[in-house]
Amino acid sequence: MTEKPSSPESDDYKPQRRFVVRGQVRRAGRPVVGAGVEVYEQHMRGRKLLGTTTTGDDGHYERDYSKAELSRPGRPEAGLVVRVVERKGQVLVESAVLFNAGPDETVDLLIGESRSAQSEYDRLIEDLTPLLGEVPRHDLSGPDAAFLAGQTGWDAQFITWLGDSARRHREADSIPESIFYGLFRQRMPTAIPELVARDLLILRELLERSSQAGIIPVLSSAELDQAIERLRALRVELYAETGRAGPGVSGRPARRGSPQQRQAAHRRRVAGRS
Numbered sequence: 001m002t003e004k005p006s007s008p009e010s011d012d013y014k015p016q017r018r019f020v021v022r023g024q025v026r027r028a029g030r031p032v033v034g035a036g037v038e039v040y041e042q043h044m045r046g047r048k049l050l051g052t053t054t055t056g057d058d059g060h061y062e063r064d065y066s067k068a069e070l071s072r073p074g075r076p077e078a079g080l081v082v083r084v085v086e087r088k089g090q091v092l093v094e095s096a097v098l099f100n101a102g103p104d105e106t107v108d109l110l111i112g113e114s115r116s117a118q119s120e121y122d123r124l125i126e127d128l129t130p131l132l133g134e135v136p137r138h139d140l141s142g143p144d145a146a147f148l149a150g151q152t153g154w155d156a157q158f159i160t161w162l163g164d165s166a167r168r169h170r171e172a173d174s175i176p177e178s179i180f181y182g183l184f185r186q187r188m189p190t191a192i193p194e195l196v197a198r199d200l201l202i203l204r205e206l207l208e209r210s211s212q213a214g215i216i217p218v219l220s221s222a223e224l225d226q227a228i229e230r231l232r233a234l235r236v237e238l239y240a241e242t243g244r245a246g247p248g249v250s251g252r253p254a255r256r257g258s259p260q261q262r263q264a265a266h267r268r269r270v271a272g273r274s
Helices: 120-132 142-152 156-171 177-184 192-196 200-212 221-242 259-273
Strands: 018-027 036-042 047-054 060-066 078-085 091-094 098-101 104-106
Touching: 018 078, 018 098, 036 060, 047 060, 120 142, 120 156, 120 177, 142 156, 156 177, 156 192, 177 200, 192 221, 200 221
Parallel strands: 018 104
Antiparallel strands: 018 060, 036 047, 036 078, 078 091, 078 098
């Protein structure tokens, strides 16, 4: 008697289990958008392409596969290789073999570049990350900076500015941490009210100086303009809320209060909106 294949309605039907590999592709600390990603099953003397995909706006990719697609589907797990390719097929980066891959694996890929080509900001984060553990950068304190400086050889002031940059980004998330870091490295104020009160043309010049000196990732002219425009918008928002008329900004008569008090008030408003 010939057995009929199970149907979705039968008790014996088992849907094909899907496996997935996902991750993020970055270059110089930034997500790579629209990159081609290839996922392979690795054998001892060859490999089989399981599928391709592309990275999204945040540099992330995801590709699923089933055991039926493997060369030897009877094996419990596969050895996987993930690589990033250009449109012409040139391989930009390839992962090591992930042996005995589980049902849900994460493989992040960093498109290679020499450490000397990285910005100071990226090198600093790279060196601190293994030591930070679960401590976020915005929680770094003075003693933390001193400890990390002793462990890594980095200037404690640079580490302090990195922590300040993370805190300012939490207060004004439209402005990347690296922008704040580039300005703080040029000895600009680390409090937002004092920072945005500075001449925006000077801020642009200093930010460009940090970019050209390799302190932060290279910024194009358009990216510099965008950063300054966001600082301008932050200034307008801050002065409108405090009633203070800043440079080139019309507003109500200034209210009393120290810069620290105004910054604390701004933080409370930001926290209330989140």
